[in-house]
Amino acid sequence: MAKKPSVKYWLVKSEPHVFSIDDLAQAPDQTTHWDGVRNYQARNMMRDEMQLGDVVLYYHSNTDEPAIVGVATVVQTGYPDFTAWDKQDPHYDPKAPIDKPRWYMVDIKFVKKFAQPLTLAFLRTVSTLESMVLLRKGSRLSVQPVTAQEYAVIVKLAK
DNA sequence: GCCAACGTTGGC
DNA sequence: GCCAACGTTGGC
Numbered sequence: 001m002a003k004k005p006s007v008k009y010w011l012v013k014s015e016p017h018v019f020s021i022d023d024l025a026q027a028p029d030q031t032t033h034w035d036g037v038r039n040y041q042a043r044n045m046m047r048d049e050m051q052l053g054d055v056v057l058y059y060h061s062n063t064d065e066p067a068i069v070g071v072a073t074v075v076q077t078g079y080p081d082f083t084a085w086d087k088q089d090p091h092y093d094p095k096a097p098i099d100k101p102r103w104y105m106v107d108i109k110f111v112k113k114f115a116q117p118l119t120l121a122f123l124r125t126v127s128t129l130e131s132m133v134l135l136r137k138g139s140r141l142s143v144q145p146v147t148a149q150e151y152a153v154i155v156k157l158a159k
Numbered sequence: 160g161c162c163a164a165c166g167t168t169g170g171c
Numbered sequence: 172g173c174c175a176a177c178g179t180t181g182g183c
Contacts, residue, residue, distance in 0.1 A: 013181090039166075062181050120182080138164040140180050 009146040010050065011057040011068070011134055012108070021058045021070045021113050030110035031075055034143075035083045036091040038103060042143035047078035047104035056108050057146060057154065059134065060117075067117035068134075068154060076107030114158040128153050 012034060014020065024032055037043060054074040060067055080101035083089040096102040123129055133144040146154075 015181090041166095066182070138180095140165060142180090 008049065008051065008054045009057070009148060009151040010045070010054060010074075011059055011144045011146050012072075013059045013061040013142045015062045016060040017063070020060065021072075021110070024058070024072065024108070024110045025113065027110070031107055033076075033081075033107050034105045035081050036089075037081070037105065037142055038084075038091055038093065039142060042141055043104050045143050045145065046106045050074050050077060050106050052077060055111075055151065057151070065117070066120040068114070068123070068158075069117045070113035071111040071155075072108040073111050074106050075109045078104040078106055081105040116158065118154060118158055126153065126157065 019032070024030060034046065037046065052074055056072040056074060057068050058070045058072050060069050081091075081103040083091055084093040084096040084101070084103040085098060086092055093102060120134075123132070124135060129135060129150055132146070132150050133139055133141065
C-alpha cells in the first residue's frame with residue numbers, strides 16, 4: 001500500500017490593498033502565483049517544502065485589522081519567480097542571475113473565506129496558539145509553517 | 160506616523 | 172568574519 005503523504009500547513013501574509021483574499025477568490029481559476037517573496041527563509045519553504053495539497057492560511061497584514069481571513073491550497077509546487085527578472089516589476093531583483101533563479105514561488109488556489117476573520121488581537125488571547133510563529137515577537141516572515149495542532153484550533157475557532 | 164525588530168549590504 | 176548602517180516589515 002502506498003504511503004499517504006502527510007499534508008503540511010502554512011500561513012502566507014498579504015496586504016489586502018495589494019492582493020486580498022477576495023482578489024484571490026475572483027482571480028481566474030481562483031488561483032494565483034505567490035510572487036514577490038524576497039526572503040531566503042520564505043523562499044526555501046516554497047522551493048523545497050510546500051507540496052501539492054498543502055493547506056495555506058491566508059493572513060491580511062498591514063491593515064486596520066490584521067487577521068487570518070481564510071484558507072487556500074497549494075496547486076503548483078515551487079518554480080522560479082519570473083518577476084525577479086522583470087525590470088518593470090516592483091520586486092525586480094537586479095542581482096538575480098538569468099540562468100540561475102534566485103527566487104521561487106508556488107501557485108495557490110482559493111478554498112474558503114472565513115465568515116468571521118480571526119484577528120491578530122483575538123489570536124493572541126488563545127492559549128493553545130501561543131507558540132504560533134505568527135504570534136512571536138518580531139515575526140516578519142511572509143511564509144510561515146503552521147502545525148497541524150495549530151491549524152485544527154484555528155479551523156475550529158473560525159467556524 | 161512612529162518605531163521595534165529583523166534581514167541585508169558592504170567596508171574593513 | 173565582524174558589525175554598523177541602512178532598508179523593510181508591520182503592529183499600533
